[in-house]
Amino acid sequence: MSLLIVSRSGHYLRPTVSYISLLHVRPPQTRSLKTPPAYPGHIPLNWFENAFLAVGSAFMALSSPKRGDMVAALGETTAGLALPRLRDRMLESEEGRRILKERPRINSNTIDMNKLAQLPEGTFGHSYVTWLERCGVTPDTREPVHYIDDPELAYVMQRYRECHDFYHSLCGLPVSVEYEIALKFFEFANLGLPVAALSATAVVRLSSSKRSRLFSEYVPWALKCGSSARSLITVYWENRWNQNIGELKKELGIWDPPEPKWRKPLSEAKEAAMKRAMLHTPQ
Amino acid sequence: MQTASRGLRGNFRRASSIHARLNHTQPPPPGSNASTTHFGFRTVPEESKESLVRGVFDSVASSYDVMNDAMSLGVHRLWKDNFISLLRPGSKGPVRCIDLAGGTGDIALRILDWAREKYADRETTVDVVDINGEMLKEGYKRFKKTMYHNTPQIAFHEANAQALPEDVFPSNSYDLYTIAFGIRNVTSIPDALKEAHRVLKPGGTFACLEFNKVTNPILAQVYDQYSFSVIPLLGTILAGDRDSYQYLVESIRKFPSQQDFARMISDAGFATGGNFEGDGGAWRDLWGGVACIHTGVKV
Numbered sequence: 001m002s003l004l005i006v007s008r009s010g011h012y013l014r015p016t017v018s019y020i021s022l023l024h025v026r027p028p029q030t031r032s033l034k035t036p037p038a039y040p041g042h043i044p045l046n047w048f049e050n051a052f053l054a055v056g057s058a059f060m061a062l063s064s065p066k067r068g069d070m071v072a073a074l075g076e077t078t079a080g081l082a083l084p085r086l087r088d089r090m091l092e093s094e095e096g097r098r099i100l101k102e103r104p105r106i107n108s109n110t111i112d113m114n115k116l117a118q119l120p121e122g123t124f125g126h127s128y129v130t131w132l133e134r135c136g137v138t139p140d141t142r143e144p145v146h147y148i149d150d151p152e153l154a155y156v157m158q159r160y161r162e163c164h165d166f167y168h169s170l171c172g173l174p175v176s177v178e179y180e181i182a183l184k185f186f187e188f189a190n191l192g193l194p195v196a197a198l199s200a201t202a203v204v205r206l207s208s209s210k211r212s213r214l215f216s217e218y219v220p221w222a223l224k225c226g227s228s229a230r231s232l233i234t235v236y237w238e239n240r241w242n243q244n245i246g247e248l249k250k251e252l253g254i255w256d257p258p259e260p261k262w263r264k265p266l267s268e269a270k271e272a273a274m275k276r277a278m279l280h281t282p283q
Numbered sequence: 284m285q286t287a288s289r290g291l292r293g294n295f296r297r298a299s300s301i302h303a304r305l306n307h308t309q310p311p312p313p314g315s316n317a318s319t320t321h322f323g324f325r326t327v328p329e330e331s332k333e334s335l336v337r338g339v340f341d342s343v344a345s346s347y348d349v350m351n352d353a354m355s356l357g358v359h360r361l362w363k364d365n366f367i368s369l370l371r372p373g374s375k376g377p378v379r380c381i382d383l384a385g386g387t388g389d390i391a392l393r394i395l396d397w398a399r400e401k402y403a404d405r406e407t408t409v410d411v412v413d414i415n416g417e418m419l420k421e422g423y424k425r426f427k428k429t430m431y432h433n434t435p436q437i438a439f440h441e442a443n444a445q446a447l448p449e450d451v452f453p454s455n456s457y458d459l460y461t462i463a464f465g466i467r468n469v470t471s472i473p474d475a476l477k478e479a480h481r482v483l484k485p486g487g488t489f490a491c492l493e494f495n496k497v498t499n500p501i502l503a504q505v506y507d508q509y510s511f512s513v514i515p516l517l518g519t520i521l522a523g524d525r526d527s528y529q530y531l532v533e534s535i536r537k538f539p540s541q542q543d544f545a546r547m548i549s550d551a552g553f554a555t556g557g558n559f560e561g562d563g564g565a566w567r568d569l570w571g572g573v574a575c576i577h578t579g580v581k582v
Contacts, residue, residue, distance in 0.1 A: 043525070046512070048512060049512050049513075049516055052512070052513065052516055053516050053519065053520065056516065056517075056520040057520060060520050060521070067523065069519075069523055070520065070523075073519065073520075
C-alpha cells in the first residue's frame with residue numbers, strides 16, 4: 001500500500017529526464033503524469049522552477065534576513081552535486097552510516113533539554129544547552145526540506161540544517177550576522193555546500209569595521225579549521241552528550257576562533273518557553 | 284494509487300493530454316454520500332470549503348496587493364480599469380453600488396474615483412462586502428489614505444455573498460453589483476447569483492470580473508506553464524506561502540467556462556443579451572480569456 005499522499009501543492013509537468021536523476025544510478029524516469037511527492041513535504045521542481053526559486057530565494061534571503069525559509073530554499077536549490085558527496089562521506093564512516101540508518105532528528109521533542117542541563121559542566125551536552133540559552137534560540141526553527149527529490153539526500157540536507165547549532169556551540173560563536181557568516185565559511189570549507197559560500201554575500205549587511213574584523217580574523221580561522229577538521233556531518237552528536245568538550249574538539253580537529261562579542265539573547269527561546277508553559281497550565 | 288485514467292479526462296479544447304491532467308478532479312471515495320465540492324484540485328466536504336477559503340485569504344491578506352502586482356506584472360490594474368470604464372458608474376446620476384468580495388477596495392476606489400473625476404459625483408456610494416475580516420481591514424486601511432474615509436460614500440461589511448443578511452442588505456436596493464475575482468471562491472455560485480438578483484433594483488446591473496478559460500491553445504500553454512510553475516513559487520518567495528497560491532491557480536481551472544457561467548447568470552434572472560464574442564453570450568474576454576467580464580441586467 002502506498003504511503004504517499006498526493007500533495008495538494010500539486011505540480012505541473014516535469015520534463016522527460018530530471019537533471020537530478022542523472023546524478024544517481026537510478027534509471028532516468030519519464031514523467032508524464034504528476035510526480036507524486038517522495039516524502040511528506042516534498043515539492044518536486046523542474047529545472048526552470050529550480051532556477052527561478054534559487055534566484056528568487058537568493059534575493060529574498062539577502063533583503064529580508066528573517067526569512068529563514070528562503071535561506072533553506074536557496075540551500076536546497078543550489079545543493080547540486082555537493083549533497084551526494086556529503087552522503088558518500090557519511091557512508092565512508094561507521095558513525096555516518098549509523099546516522100543514515102537511524103535518521104535521528106533534532107528538535108525539542110527528540111532532545112531532552114532538562115536532562116542535558118543536568119549534565120556536568122564541561123560536557124558537550126551541557127555546553128550546548130548553555131549556548132542555546134545564552135543566544136536565546138531553540139532547535140525548533142529549522143524549515144523542513146521540500147525541494148530535494150531523493151529522500152535520503154533530503155535527510156542529509158535536513159541533518160545538515162539541524163546540526164548547524166552544534167557547530168555554533170562547539171566553536172563558541174553567537175548568532176549575530178558576522179559570526180553566522182564566519183560559521184558559513186567554516187561549513188563551506190568542511191562540508192562543501194554551495195549555499196554556505198553564497199551566504200558570504202550577506203557581508204553587505206555588515207558595517208565596514210565588522211567586515212574587516214571578519215575577514216582578518218574569523219575567515220582565516222574558519223577556512224583553516226574547517227578544511228582540516230573531520231567532516232562534521234559524520235558525527236553522531238546525540239551519542240556524545242556526555243563527552244568532555246575539550247576532548248571532543250581535539251578528536252574532531254577543531255580549535256577555538258578569536259573571542260567573539262556576545263549580545264543580548266534573542267526572544268525565540270523565551271517565546272517558546274512561554275508557549276510551553278501555557279500548554280501545560282493546569283485547568 | 285495512481286491510475287491511468289488521470290491523464291485523459293478534461294477539456295476537449297486543450298490539445299495536449301498534459302493539460303487535461305490539470306483539469307482532473309479526484310473522484311469522491313466510493314460509498315460516500317456527503318455532498319462535496321472542489322477546493323482547487325482537491326475534493327472537500329461542502330461545509331468546509333468556506334473555512335478553507337477563509338484560511339487562504341487570512342494568510343494572503345497582508346501581501347494581497349503586492350502579490351497581485353507581482354503575479355500579473357501589474358496587468359490586473361488594466362483589467363480593473365477596463366471593468367470600470369465599461370460600467371461607467373455615475374454616468375446616469377449617483378449610483379448605490381455593492382462590491383462583493385471587495386476586500387482590499389480596488390474596485391470600490393475605482394468606482395468612487397470615476398464618478399468623482401468624470402461626473403463630479405460625490406453622492407455615489409459603495410458598500411464593500413467581504414466574508415473575510417482580514418481583507419476588509421486591509422481595505423479600510425487603504426481607504427484611510429483617501430478622501431473617502433469617514434464619508435458616507437464608503438462602508439465596509441463582513442458578510443457571506445451567498446446569504447446577505449436582509450436587514451443590512453434589503454431587497455431591491457442597489458443599482459450596481461460588482462464582484463471582481465471573488466465569485467470563483469464561493470461554495471455555491473448559484474446562491475451568490477441569487478443574492479445578487481435579490482439586492483439589485485429592477486434594471487440594476489450585475490457585473491463580474493473573473494479569471495476564465497483561455498481559448499487560444501498557444502496562449503493556454505504559456506498561461507498554464509506560467510500559472511503552475513511561476514505563481515506558486517512567487518507565493519513561496521514573496522509571501523512564504525505556496526499553498527494559498529497553488530489553490531488560486533487551481534481554483535481558476537475549476538471555474539465554469541464563459542458559456543456556462545453566462546448561462547448561470549441568466550438562470551438567476553438576469554438578462555445577459557449582447558453578442559460580443561459571437562457565442563451568443565454577454566461576456567467580454569480580456570487578454571484572450573485570461574480574465575473575462577460578465578454583465579447582466581435584472582429584469
